[in-house]
Amino acid sequence: MASKNDVLQVGTNELELVDFRIFKEENGKVYEGIYGINVSKVREIIKYPKLTELPGVPDFIEGIFDLRGVVIPVVNLAKWMGIKTPENKEIHPRVIIAEFNNILIGFVVHEAKRIRRISWADIEPASFTSGQGVLDKSKITGVTRIEDDEVLLILDLESVVEDLGFYQPDVDAEIKIDKFNGMAMVLDDSLTARKIVKDALQKMGFHVVEAKDGQEALEKLNELYEQMGDRLSEELKVIVSDVEMPRMDGFHFAAKAKDDPRFSKIPIVFNSSISDHFSEERGKEAGGEGYMVKFDANVFYSEIAKVVRTHHKAEG
Numbered sequence: 001m002a003s004k005n006d007v008l009q010v011g012t013n014e015l016e017l018v019d020f021r022i023f024k025e026e027n028g029k030v031y032e033g034i035y036g037i038n039v040s041k042v043r044e045i046i047k048y049p050k051l052t053e054l055p056g057v058p059d060f061i062e063g064i065f066d067l068r069g070v071v072i073p074v075v076n077l078a079k080w081m082g083i084k085t086p087e088n089k090e091i092h093p094r095v096i097i098a099e100f101n102n103i104l105i106g107f108v109v110h111e112a113k114r115i116r117r118i119s120w121a122d123i124e125p126a127s128f129t130s131g132q133g134v135l136d137k138s139k140i141t142g143v144t145r146i147e148d149d150e151v152l153l154i155l156d157l158e159s160v161v162e163d164l165g166f167y168q169p170d171v172d173a174e175i176k177i178d179k180f181n182g183m184a185m186v187l188d189d190s191l192t193a194r195k196i197v198k199d200a201l202q203k204m205g206f207h208v209v210e211a212k213d214g215q216e217a218l219e220k221l222n223e224l225y226e227q228m229g230d231r232l233s234e235e236l237k238v239i240v241s242d243v244e245m246p247r248m249d250g251f252h253f254a255a256k257a258k259d260d261p262r263f264s265k266i267p268i269v270f271n272s273s274i275s276d277h278f279s280e281e282r283g284k285e286a287g288g289e290g291y292m293v294k295f296d297a298n299v300f301y302s303e304i305a306k307v308v309r310t311h312h313k314a315e316g
Helices: 158-163 191-203 214-235 250-258 277-285 297-311
Strands: 014-026 029-038 042-047 061-067 070-076 094-100 103-109 111-119 140-145 151-155 183-187 207-211 236-241 268-272 290-293
Touching (some): 014 094, 014 103, 014 151, 094 111, 183 214, 191 207, 191 297, 214 236, 236 250, 236 297, 250 268, 290 297
Parallel strands (some): 029 151, 183 207, 183 236, 236 268, 268 290
Antiparallel strands (some): 014 029, 014 111, 042 094, 061 070, 094 103, 140 151
8 A cells, every 4th residue: 555655745735635525505505515624634534423412612512422542522513614504405424533733623524525636836825705604714724626616615624623722822831942043934824823933933032034825935035035145044043834835835845945055054844733743754855854733832942942053053
C-alpha cells in the first residue's frame, strides 16, 4: 500500500479533502451542501455511535462516546451551522473523527462522499456571505469549484474547538520570554491566529510583518529584499507559517523560499492545527526548521528562541 508521502508530495501546493455532504431544507425544498475537511486532520470515519448525552452543553453537541479508550465529544455540524435538516429525507449519518490541536472531536455529517485532491491555487479565501443566509463566512476558510460548476466549501472546523472552550491560548501566561531584536514574519489566513502569533512575537521584541498566505508572503519578501538587499537574511530572524492557506499553502511557500538564495537562510517554523506526525515530517522536507501545534505559549516561546539562536548570533 502506498504511503501518504507517495501520494501527495511536499511543495506541490495541493491538499486532499474528505468531501462530505449536509442536506438542508429551505422553503419546502431540499438542498445538498458540499463541504470539505483536510485529510490530514481526519483520523477515521465511522457509523453513528451510541452516545451519552451531556447536560448543560450547547445544542450542537450530540453527546460523547468512547472510542478505544478515548472519550470523544460529537458535534452535529448541521446544528452548529444553523441548518434545518430535512425531515422527510432518509439520511444515514456518519461521524468524521478529526484531530485539531491534539484534540479529537467527532463531526456528524449526512454523507461522506470521496477524497478529492485540490490545488490551493484553486481555493479562494472566503470573502462572501451565503446567498441563502445559512452560513456565516467566518465558518468558512475557503471555497473552490468542482465538477458541474458546483461549489465546495472548506469549513473552519477549528472554530468548533474554540466554541467548546478547548482552545484558549494564553499568550499572557507568566513565562520567561527571551528577547530579540530584528524582524519576524507571520503567515496565516486566520486574522485571529495571526494576532495571537503577532502578539507573542512582539513580546519577544520582534517587529512583525504579516501575510495572509504564501503568495502574499513571497511578495512581501521581495519587497523587503528590494529595501534591504542581502541584509534581509540577518534582519528577518524567523518566519512563522501556518500550513493550510488559500492560494499557496505553507509547505509550498517554504519550498519556494528555500529554493531562492535570497531567502534560503531565513529559518521557517510551521505553526499549525494539524497535529499528525506525517505533517511534521512534510514540514522538514519542505525546509522548515521547526513544527508546532497551535497554540501552547510555553512551546511557542521556547521553539522560536531555539530556532533563532541556532540560525543567528545571540543578540544582547
